[in-house]
Amino acid sequence: MSKQREALWCALEERSWKGKTLASVTTPAFVIHKDVVQRNCTRMLQTCLSLGVKLRAQTKTHKTIEGIDLQTGGSRRCLVSSTLDECEFLADHGCDDVLFGHPLVAHHLHRVTRLTKALEEFHVMVDSEEAVQVLTDAAPPAGKQWSVFLKLDCGKKRAGVWHQDIELGCTIVKSLTSSNNIIFRGVYTHCGDTYAAANMQQLEEIRDANVSRLLVFVKALEARLGVVCQTVGVGSTPSCSNPSPLMAQLTELHPGNYVFYDVQQQLLGSCAQDDIAGAVATRVIGHYPHRNQMLIDCGFSGLTKQGEGKMPAAGYGVIKGHPNLRLRSLDQEHGTVEPTGDEELDYSKYPVGSMLFILPYHSCATAAQYGVYLVVEDGVVMEEWRPTRGW
């Protein structure tokens, strides 16, 4: 930071909002309600406890150490992250038992080696013979082995060995178990196809199909190779927020979005609107009575356009407490708000300078737009959470 910029910022006392009123913060701002985060995290820990499985908390939605403390009940253990940047961030903050939940390729090896050395337990995920080869060809750090999960595709059709391809699965597991470099940990599935469910019945069907397919695969491994999977994990917020008794046959769940939830999760039935812990604070910056609209200072840079077409009534995001308002359009730094119906906008309710709070359609995308999240209680910024960023 240059001297002049430092001067501007220090003079403004804006480098930290802690202790200041919400009314004073620069908008757009990502505001979180810690009590709601706490409640969401406690509920997921209890879900896992009652199923008799571990929670391997996915950190991708918030990417903060404060969120991880709530997810893990303070232990900072048993985590999964989707970028090596996050894994390194976790390593920095005393976390351990971390899974890099992304298909391993050769390019990752250098950083994976460092993390394997730095942590007591660092795990990677493979879904091909080529990826196994990367590990069998490389020497793990002294006194360590590569700790490896097989990624299985039980319906999502993203990464993973297709669950019906028992041959390929067995070939990979055989390679994993026969290398001295490697400890085979078990099998992992992301049941992200639950996001495509149109209703709760479909969601439950997709969830149970994923779990059943995974269990069938695990039994086939045992029958064919005599290999017992120490870990069998399935995750996604829609499935773990609506758990099934079938999940008690697993050893781990690994949801992530539940920390904040969002409108997408509400529409899926994963949560109530009151469970959505994060919102974008924005100010009304203009009244345009001739077109029955007003302007806010949140554009796609502060929200993302992920809600486009997903919430016909609300537009790009739900304006909390104002079901009569639609976020009609988003440019980079501006949003246009209008009534949902034919009524005239009552501008006296929304003075220029007043704040509105937008519940994001997809909190993972929205949170990633911010260098800091403001934890607000009774109108005061109590904490600032600073997420990691990058890859």
Place this chain on the structure above:
Amino acid sequence: MSKQREALWCALEERSWKGKTLASVTTPAFVIHKDVVQRNCTRMLQTCLSLGVKLRAQTKTHKTIEGIDLQTGGSRRCLVSSTLDECEFLADHGCDDVLFGHPLVAHHLHRVTRLTKALEEFHVMVDSEEAVQVLTDAAPPAGKQWSVFLKLDCGKKRAGVWHQDIELGCTIVKSLTSSNNIIFRGVYTHCGDTYAAANMQQLEEIRDANVSRLLVFVKALEARLGVVCQTVGVGSTPSCSNPSPLMAQLTELHPGNYVFYDVQQQLLGSCAQDDIAGAVATRVIGHYPHRNQMLIDCGFSGLTKQGEGKMPAAGYGVIKGHPNLRLRSLDQEHGTVEPTGDEELDYSKYPVGSMLFILPYHSCATAAQYGVYLVVEDGVVMEEWRPTRGW
């Protein structure tokens, strides 16, 4: 940065990619071709020169000092930014004659005062009597006046006094010109409705409608109030990339996206594909022959979903040099790629670990996902541009 993280990063020598090969960089990465940026910037400067108007370069697409140097031919003068953060970034880097191109509200006053003090010329934009009141009520820094543009809406229907509302326009300008605190600079229009054009004819019609409406308004101001606008500006990349002789009657143009361009601009006819200066470098991370797809390590976190539904053939982004490939889906850190037609994917062309380059639908949104842009020449990272971020 904690000691451990510092150690991890330093050991990896990844804190800077400068001088390293493109093949070695962490993906996704935002890669820019400086020669293309340079060409785009030179062309826009020439357009303005031949029209006899100034270029007031909008910085929002790239938010870097390197981009500003190319936009301004090194002068760092005559700029417009849409956030106060950017204005402060510019002030830090010796830029001047800067317009905060966002409707002014009372909350901005503190930072606007600092910037007015710090810069020789700092301008704000108003579109309401309330905003004028904010300025007339506040003392400008010693020896300064508030420098103010009237924002006019000539068709975009975002911010601004509606061009036909001459009464409101005159009332505001009268207040501006009668306050000792204020210098009235002129009138400004963002002709962003050009983005809605379905073809070049429509684009030209919208562009000319905006310019004509602005000129009519300016004449009305002069006729009614005897006020001459020192500055009359219109901007948007589609209009300024396809300029009209009518624009010679203006004093300034203020496009921004042209620095990088993108697929949206190509589809609008603002540029050719070769003019798109930025692309997301991503690696192939998995082959899935049973579903004729492959996986890449760029998800919405590295591209944004702004292309959704906009490019039926390409999907979420155009994969450069591979018109036969579609970016079918995007999760947070994964993208699924498949052929556009019925053909079988030839995996030998796309080995795991090989790079693909995605041309973004909207470069402003995509660039904002990155803390650094990599300037690549002949496969080597020659420069790193670090954008400012926030509001």
